[in-house]
Amino acid sequence: MSEDKKEEKREEEKKTEKTSSDVKAAAKKPAEEKKEKSLKEEADDLLRVKKDELGLEELPEEIRKKLEKKKIENEQKSKKGKKARKKKKREAKKISVGKAFIKATYNNTIVTITDPAGNVISWASAGIAGFKGPKKSTPYAASIITRIAVGKAKEEYGMSEVAVVVKGVGTGRESAIRALNSNGLIITNIKDVTPIPHNGCRPKKPRRV
Numbered sequence: 001m002s003e004d005k006k007e008e009k010r011e012e013e014k015k016t017e018k019t020s021s022d023v024k025a026a027a028k029k030p031a032e033e034k035k036e037k038s039l040k041e042e043a044d045d046l047l048r049v050k051k052d053e054l055g056l057e058e059l060p061e062e063i064r065k066k067l068e069k070k071k072i073e074n075e076q077k078s079k080k081g082k083k084a085r086k087k088k089k090r091e092a093k094k095i096s097v098g099k100a101f102i103k104a105t106y107n108n109t110i111v112t113i114t115d116p117a118g119n120v121i122s123w124a125s126a127g128i129a130g131f132k133g134p135k136k137s138t139p140y141a142a143s144i145i146t147r148i149a150v151g152k153a154k155e156e157y158g159m160s161e162v163a164v165v166v167k168g169v170g171t172g173r174e175s176a177i178r179a180l181n182s183n184g185l186i187i188t189n190i191k192d193v194t195p196i197p198h199n200g201c202r203p204k205k206p207r208r209v
Contacts (some may be wrong), residue, residue: 066130095157104170109142122152142172146179164190
């Protein structure tokens with residue numbers, strides 16, 4: 001009987017050990033999950049901060065990746081070159097009113113935002129956003145270009161009002177103007193400065209056949 005009792009005691013001890021180990025494991029799991037969650041949240045926050053710095057949060061994924069890649073390449077080039085001189089940090093001036101120049105040709109669209117004196121604050125073209133070939137002159141490309149240019153002007157200088165100057169007869173001119181308005185800039189006036197010939201050049205002679 002004594003041996004049976006001993007065996008029963010051993011079995012009870014094993015059971016208690018198992019239950020204690022299960023309890024410990026269950027306690028560890030939520031702690032590990034919390035750690036993993038916190039690490040993921042930190043990584044997401046860092047990514048968000050980077051995107052905010054670039055002003056890319058609202059852009060499509062493909063274009064956002066291209067812009068980030070370009071920024072990294074430019075940073076590497078600057079490190080490989082000569083040692084950068086120490087520059088004094090300039091305080092960014094607040095320019096609430098400015099001008100937006102839209103050059104819309106058959107092959108490309110370029111958006112330039114300046115202060116009232118004409119000094120360039122920010123600019124963007126279809127090539128910067130990663131468009132190639134016939135896609136550069138599309139209205140979609142023009143809207144994304146303006147979003148990039150406006151994002152920089154608003155973040156760094158706090159621009160709110162803009163006078164638009166349009167040049168060219170490309171397909172992206174209207175969508176660029178609409179994008180300026182939809183991205184939070186108030187358009188005060190629109191001026192078209194597309195050059196028009198007033199019978200200036202002499203026409204060719206008629207061909208003799």
